[in-house]
Amino acid sequence: MDLSAIDPITLFVGLVSAATPLLFAAIGELVVEKSGVLNLGVEGMMIIGAVCGFAAATTAGSSAVGFVAGAAGGAALALLFGVMTQYFLTNQVATGLALTLFGLGLAALIGQPFTGIKPPPFHGLDIPVLSDLPVLGRMFFRYDIVLYLGVGLIALVWVFLNRTRTGLILRAVGENHDAAHSLGYPVVKIRLAAIAFGGACAGVGGSYLSLVRVPQWTEGMTAGTGWIALAIVVFAAWKPWRILLGAWLFGGVTILQLNLQASGFLSWLQSLGIPMQAQYLSMTPYLVTILVLVVISADRTRAALNAPGCLGRSFTQSG
Amino acid sequence: MTILRNTLVAAALVLGFGAAAQAQDEEPVRVGFIYVGPIGDFGWSYQHDQGRLALEETFGEAVETSYVESVPEGADAERVLRQMAQAGNDIIFATSFGYMNSVVNVAKQFPDVKFEHATGYQRADNLATYSSRFYEGRHVIGLIAGRMTKSNVIGYIGSYPIPEVIRGINAAYLAAKSVNPDVQFRIVWSNTWFDPALEADAAKTLIEQGADVLMQHTDSTAAMTIAEEQGIFAFGQASNMANFGPDAQLTAIIDNWAPYYIQRVQEVMDGTWSSTDTWGGIGSGMVEFADLSDKIPADVQEEARTAMEAMAAGTLHPFTGPINKQDGSPWLKEGEVADDATLLGMNFYVEGIEGVIPQ
Numbered sequence: 016m017d018l019s020a021i022d023p024i025t026l027f028v029g030l031v032s033a034a035t036p037l038l039f040a041a042i043g044e045l046v047v048e049k050s051g052v053l054n055l056g057v058e059g060m061m062i063i064g065a066v067c068g069f070a071a072a073t074t075a076g077s078s079a080v081g082f083v084a085g086a087a088g089g090a091a092l093a094l095l096f097g098v099m100t101q102y103f104l105t106n107q108v109a110t111g112l113a114l115t116l117f118g119l120g121l122a123a124l125i126g127q128p129f130t131g132i133k134p135p136p137f138h139g140l141d142i143p144v145l146s147d148l149p150v151l152g153r154m155f156f157r158y159d160i161v162l163y164l165g166v167g168l169i170a171l172v173w174v175f176l177n178r179t180r181t182g183l184i185l186r187a188v189g190e191n192h193d194a195a196h197s198l199g200y201p202v203v204k205i206r207l208a209a210i211a212f213g214g215a216c217a218g219v220g221g222s223y224l225s226l227v228r229v230p231q232w233t234e235g236m237t238a239g240t241g242w243i244a245l246a247i248v249v250f251a252a253w254k255p256w257r258i259l260l261g262a263w264l265f266g267g268v269t270i271l272q273l274n275l276q277a278s279g280f281l282s283w284l285q286s287l288g289i290p291m292q293a294q295y296l297s298m299t300p301y302l303v304t305i306l307v308l309v310v311i312s313a314d315r316t317r318a319a320l321n322a323p324g325c326l327g328r329s330f331t332q333s334g
Numbered sequence: 335m336t337i338l339r340n341t342l343v344a345a346a347l348v349l350g351f352g353a354a355a356q357a358q359d360e361e362p363v364r365v366g367f368i369y370v371g372p373i374g375d376f377g378w379s380y381q382h383d384q385g386r387l388a389l390e391e392t393f394g395e396a397v398e399t400s401y402v403e404s405v406p407e408g409a410d411a412e413r414v415l416r417q418m419a420q421a422g423n424d425i426i427f428a429t430s431f432g433y434m435n436s437v438v439n440v441a442k443q444f445p446d447v448k449f450e451h452a453t454g455y456q457r458a459d460n461l462a463t464y465s466s467r468f469y470e471g472r473h474v475i476g477l478i479a480g481r482m483t484k485s486n487v488i489g490y491i492g493s494y495p496i497p498e499v500i501r502g503i504n505a506a507y508l509a510a511k512s513v514n515p516d517v518q519f520r521i522v523w524s525n526t527w528f529d530p531a532l533e534a535d536a537a538k539t540l541i542e543q544g545a546d547v548l549m550q551h552t553d554s555t556a557a558m559t560i561a562e563e564q565g566i567f568a569f570g571q572a573s574n575m576a577n578f579g580p581d582a583q584l585t586a587i588i589d590n591w592a593p594y595y596i597q598r599v600q601e602v603m604d605g606t607w608s609s610t611d612t613w614g615g616i617g618s619g620m621v622e623f624a625d626l627s628d629k630i631p632a633d634v635q636e637e638a639r640t641a642m643e644a645m646a647a648g649t650l651h652p653f654t655g656p657i658n659k660q661d662g663s664p665w666l667k668e669g670e671v672a673d674d675a676t677l678l679g680m681n682f683y684v685e686g687i688e689g690v691i692p693q
Contacts, residue, residue, distance in 0.1 A: 234372035
């Protein structure tokens with residue numbers, strides 16, 4: 016065993032970076048669900064974001080263009096979902112699943128000419144003084160700009176939902192669309208805007224995968240990240256700050272288990288007769304999610320406070 | 335995730351079947367493939383698909399191939415295999431170890447369809463197995479890695495702790511150790527064949543912990559990309575990954591399935607197909623290598639080539655005693671060569687590798 020090979024700072028840096036795609040996808044989905052729409056197509060929107068971002072970044076030679084294109088791609092796919100569910104009143108669960116299947120296939124098609132090439136490099140910031148601080152510099156001040164934007168977005172979403180009138184209206188639409196409608200709020204338009212925002216966020220998360228974290232385009236490269244983002248929204252009980260916690264926890268467990276494996280720590284535990292497996296660690300965030308679900312649904316009043324009242328229900332003006 | 339594609343393929347197969355039934359003359363041999371990853375993984379599944387394309391090129395109109403990609407191991411695989419059998423395929427290649435139970439079940443239900451399972455060990459009258467002696471390739475990359483590492487730490491990304499993967503680790507380690515007694519392996523299990531983000535994270539973790547040469551037994555090119563980015567060395571897995579790591583790739587173990595697929599489909603046409611167990615290595619052309627990087631010194635290149643030739647000729651076996659197991663108990667005596675049965679069921683590390691195989 017060689018625990019000294021694990022550098023806590025590097026571990027933290029890896030965790031924060033691994034959590035970023037999750038963070039974007041989850042905060043976007045949170046806003047969508049707050050408006051009363053359940054979009055299970057996060058995985059599909061992420062992979063479309065990954066491929067659009069990669070294609071645009073390599074074509075234009077600029078990561079910034081890539082991220083914008085990734086957001087646009089994710090939002091476009093999300094609007095397809097929006098039109099289906101809001102105007103044609105299709106079932107949200109089925110449409111969301113179809114969106115994932117469609118997104119994966121479409122991304123593979125778009126991505127064909129882009130395999131085996133490198134995206135433009137995307138470096139971390141170099142802030143004078145701050146980046147050079149001994150420990151804090153490496154831990155907090157050397158990431159790329161998109162990562163900071165992600166954390167900032169969480170704060171913005173919190174302010175938007177809790178401190179602005181528009182945010183209140185969006186929540187009202189999610190809680191009770193009939194009441195919101197009777198007050199004259201455009202339920203469908205608000206929901207479409209939320210869906211597009213969710214898609215754009217998922218798209219940026221996907222672009223982060225293909226432009227920064229892996230950096231390459233490979234078919235199916237999201238490999239389930241979108242589903243984890245959905246779990247994080249539940250884990251966070253629809254509260255923005257807990258999305259940050261959830262993303263870091265889910266991302267962190269992955270990085271931690273890899274580090275523990277590589278250092279031989281897990282093997283050392285096993286040699287002592289403690290049957291600790293990497294899989295147990297990988298499981299923990301999901302177990303916590305189930306636990307959160309049980310806790311919030313055990314108490315009817317609290318459940319009503321957390322999950323949006325009209326989540327997943329279609330809205331028709333007559334009904 | 336593949337339901338849509340499966341349905342489309344199935345529909346295409348059914349349509350193709352109907353059309354072909356009207357055409358008299360020679361009916362083409364229908365060949366189905368089922369892949370665990372996308373054909374665009376540029377690794378394992380890509381390489382099997384190259385074999386499928388070689389079939390089309392060789393036989394032209396005489397074959398009709400189809401494939402379903404990204405099929406998870408488990409219940410989904412059984413459904414896809416059954417669909418392919420029902421769609422009128424004459425021979426179906428199941429190209430991942432984890433399809434074993436599914437293919438055994440479906441083979442029982444369709445005695446007239448021929449099945450081939452890659453890297454498995456269960457056979458029946460209509461179910462053959464085939465694999466490559468990848469460990470011969472691992473021996474070569476182990477030699478090179480042992481010579482090229484400066485930190486003496488080799489990072490290894492394993493997928494699942496199955497005999498094929500453990501055999502690869504042992505073969506690479508023994509070879510590396512033989513040329514560099516100080517070499518150390520750090521092994522990380524990803525518990526997946528294909529997850530580029532996780533593979534990339536595993537590669538970064540290993541590099542952070544001191545590895546300056548990476549080996550992988552997973553299917554994507556993510557680790558190669560990271561190696562290139564961080565300026566260290568790596569080996570392509572299953573396919574030539576030089577595009578993803580022009581400076582990083584020292585060489586790649588290339589799985590060349592085409593000759594085998596051509597031979598087996600020919601046998602179906604001739605009516606001579608029978609259930610066999612094939613395990614080919616460098617000698618039979620199933621294991622090939624990408625060009626050795628010019629970053630490898632000439633004498634090391636020479637050493638690697640000599641080993642390739644000796645294994646092809648059958649004069650060198652990567653598992654030749656004396657070799658002890660990890661716990662120090664003797665496995666092979668001086669000069670003794672491992673038998674295939676032990677290799678096929680290998681579930682232990684050899685002496686010197688640190689760590690415990692996950693159960």
